[in-house]
Structure formats: structure tokens, C-alpha cells
Amino acid sequence: MTTDIIVAVATAPGRSGIGVVRLSGPNLDELVRRLAGRALEARRATLTDFLGDTDEVIDRGIAIYFAAPQSYTGEDVLELQGHGGPVVMRRLVNRCVELGARMAQPGEFTQRAYLNDRIDLAQAEAVADLIEASTVQAARSAVRSLQGEFSHRITALLRELIDLRVLVEATLDFPEEEIDALKQAGTEGRLGLLQQQVLSVLEASRQGSLLREGLHVVLIGQPNVGKSSLLNCLAGEDLAIVTSMPGTTRDAIRLSADVNGVPVHFVDTAGLRSSEDPVEKLGIARTWTVVEQADVALLMIDAVAGETAADREILSRMPAGLPCIRVFNKIDLTGQEAEVIPEAHGSQVWLSARTGAGVDGLRQALLSLVGWEGRSEGVYIARARHITALNDTRAHLERAIAVGVAPHLELLAEELRLAQDALGSITGEHTSDELLGEIFSRFCIGK
Numbered sequence: 001m002t003t004d005i006i007v008a009v010a011t012a013p014g015r016s017g018i019g020v021v022r023l024s025g026p027n028l029d030e031l032v033r034r035l036a037g038r039a040l041e042a043r044r045a046t047l048t049d050f051l052g053d054t055d056e057v058i059d060r061g062i063a064i065y066f067a068a069p070q071s072y073t074g075e076d077v078l079e080l081q082g083h084g085g086p087v088v089m090r091r092l093v094n095r096c097v098e099l100g101a102r103m104a105q106p107g108e109f110t111q112r113a114y115l116n117d118r119i120d121l122a123q124a125e126a127v128a129d130l131i132e133a134s135t136v137q138a139a140r141s142a143v144r145s146l147q148g149e150f151s152h153r154i155t156a157l158l159r160e161l162i163d164l165r166v167l168v169e170a171t172l173d174f175p176e177e178e179i180d181a182l183k184q185a186g187t188e189g190r191l192g193l194l195q196q197q198v199l200s201v202l203e204a205s206r207q208g209s210l211l212r213e214g215l216h217v218v219l220i221g222q223p224n225v226g227k228s229s230l231l232n233c234l235a236g237e238d239l240a241i242v243t244s245m246p247g248t249t250r251d252a253i254r255l256s257a258d259v260n261g262v263p264v265h266f267v268d269t270a271g272l273r274s275s276e277d278p279v280e281k282l283g284i285a286r287t288w289t290v291v292e293q294a295d296v297a298l299l300m301i302d303a304v305a306g307e308t309a310a311d312r313e314i315l316s317r318m319p320a321g322l323p324c325i326r327v328f329n330k331i332d333l334t335g336q337e338a339e340v341i342p343e344a345h346g347s348q349v350w351l352s353a354r355t356g357a358g359v360d361g362l363r364q365a366l367l368s369l370v371g372w373e374g375r376s377e378g379v380y381i382a383r384a385r386h387i388t389a390l391n392d393t394r395a396h397l398e399r400a401i402a403v404g405v406a407p408h409l410e411l412l413a414e415e416l417r418l419a420q421d422a423l424g425s426i427t428g429e430h431t432s433d434e435l436l437g438e439i440f441s442r443f444c445i446g447k
Helices: 029-036 086-098 108-115 121-132 136-146 149-170 176-184 187-213 227-235 278-293 309-316 359-369 384-403 409-427 433-441
Strands: 006-009 016-025 046-051 057-066 076-084 215-221 253-259 262-268 296-302 324-329 339-343 346-350
Touching: 006 086, 006 108, 016 086, 016 108, 029 046, 029 057, 029 076, 029 086, 046 086, 057 086, 076 086, 108 121, 108 433, 121 136, 121 149, 121 409, 121 433, 136 149, 136 187, 149 187, 149 409, 187 262, 187 384, 215 227, 215 278, 215 309, 215 359, 227 253, 227 262, 227 296, 227 324, 227 359, 253 359, 296 309, 296 359, 324 359, 339 359, 346 359, 384 409
Parallel strands: 215 262, 215 296, 296 324, 324 346
Antiparallel strands: 006 016, 016 076, 046 057, 057 076, 253 262, 339 346
């Protein structure tokens, strides 16, 4: 990898006013001279012609050369900012390949930045998360992770964990009375404090995971209870067809919305009832498939009729552990007030999808159900692997506390070692090549 020069278009496909071609690799001086017709001053934008093999002008634009190690990847980097037509971009890339570069793999520029210690693995992932952010809140949290706030907290935990390991392992080869030294150093108290700090980071990471992954919410219920009307109310436009005829919705209709900064993905489904219509039966079967994949279910109930045996039958078929909010719709026909009534594993929400009364209460009930606190400071974009690593760290620390400083000191040392390995995997200190390949393969090419 260190001997390769890579090239890719760094801007999105299609036509645009400006397109960027990026190169990275060792010793780009000769390639720069042949492409721009001269040497370039590092870190200075230069207006120049981009030349072909016979000094034909391919395009005219801005070239910026970054000399290693002061660049994004830690290698020599050249960025060519030209006119953003697909033909121009393709010709520039082909010319770079003629001069010895090869096409970059997805995420390879950022991967080189990680391998050259320009950023750690959590920051590298934040690059992709910032690009993919679907809400302002998610973008802000991704920026914090990219700037290293998340990594700094993990590094601080690692330092404390390593200090504890040093204390414990230094006593393993000494007589038993040296255990007193561990007690005098407050090892047990420090373990407890470290566990609390890990739990704090874990909670902030869970909040960040919501910002990254979003919340998947399925709308279910009998026909004509107002599922499609509620979807249209949430969307602010008529996405779903609303009629008085049962079975109008045959397939899932999806909507992504920003709910107080959290991406929420709503799915409107076919009404659940007994039907001999083969198309409607297929839609009902798909509804239950969507329910299995959801984070939260909204069971829509006609407030005029109240909760019926059919509604209770739907509840009985819900997957175990799936949070459910019972939404009593059409309060505009009953004269009831909009309200939210908390319950053990969900809540009741009384609203009108037609007038919009109570819909804000539903939004808040959704976020409260999944533990969203609505805060932005101290929340980092987090991935499933970060949550898993923090949970593993927490579990090893719990076992370490249970073991204590005596009499099985070697077991305490082993639990601390495993905790460090789990925590270190977040920033890439202990990471397999397979995991790196999986992470960077999901990046866009050119980043």
C-alpha cells in the first residue's frame, strides 16, 4: 500500500460547476510536474492547465499540493479542482492512471489516514457518518466525533485502565502481603469509579447510536383506523392514499422524518384483518415481516369504537419485547382532549390525525420510549460495534470488581486485560484486518 499512488473523483457523480480529482501516494513530485507542467508550492492554490500525454490541455483549474505528512492521508496528496463534467473528470482520472496511479478502493483515502496515524478508527468512522448524517443533530454529533471528543474520552478511560493493570500485575510476582499495597492505592475504589465512567460514555454512545441509525417505527392496526392519515400528517403531504374502503394500503409506505433531531423512519402497513383477497393477504403477511424488524410499533385504534377484541388480538401477536404505543385516533369525533398516558412498556396517545391535535405528543412519546434525552452536548455518533465494545468493557469491569484484589489476583489481572482489549478496539488499538476491511468498504470512493 505504501508504494501505490491512488486516484479517484472526490465529488459526487453527475454534472456540477466544480469537480475534484484526488490523488495520494509517496513522491508525487514527478506526477505533479507532468500533469501540471511545473512543480507546485505546497499548500498553495495554483491556477494551471491539466495536461494530457502530448501536453494537450484536458482542463484548466485549481491544483493544490499537500506534502507529506501534512495532508489528509499523511502521504503526498494532490487535489485537482476542475469543471465538474463527467467527461472531464474521467479524462483527468485516466491521465493519472497513465502516469502510474491506480483507482482507489472505497474509503481508501481515509483508511490511509488511519494507518498513517492521522486519525484513529473512531474518527475515521465519523467521516462517513458526517457524510451520511440525515439531521442537523446527527451532523453536529459526527463533527464532535471527528474532532476527537469521543476518542479522547475513550483514551482517558484506557489510561486509567492501564494504570490499574500496572498496579495489579506488578504485585503478581511479590509475596501475598503486597496485596495491602493495592488496597492502600485505592484499587477497588478506582475500579468502581472507572466502571461509572464507562457507563456514562455508554449512555452517551447509545444516544449517538439513535442519531446514526435512526428509529424504525411501524404503524399497524385494523383497516380504516387512520394509519395512512397519520403518516400524511407526519409527512406534511399526501404520501399515502386515504379512502373509506378497507384494504386500500396493500404495500408498505415509508417516510423518514426529523423528530427533534432524531431520524425516524415510519412505515405505514396494510390493515390487519381476515381477507380472502390474495393481494391483500400478501400485504398483511408483509406487515408482520416489517413488525419483526421495527424498533417501536404504533398500534392505531379507532377512538370512536375503543379498543376491540381485534385490537387485542393484534397486540397478542406482537413480538416479545417490542415497545408499543397504542394510538387512539379520531378524537375530533369524540370530543376528547389530546393526551399522553405513560404505561409500563409503552404509552397511550390520544390524537387526531385529521386535525393534527396530539401529534406532537406522539413524537415526544416515541423519543421518550427509546430513552432520547434531547441533549446535544456530549453525545457522539456511535456505531453498533462501539456499543458492543463498551458493553464488553463494562462486563469485564463488573467481573473484576466481583473478584476483588484478593485472593485471586491473577483473575483480576485477566479481567482488566480483557477490558482494555475491548475498549481499545473502538479507537483501533486492537482491531483485526477483517474489521478494517468491513468498515472502509462502506465508504464512498474518493473519501
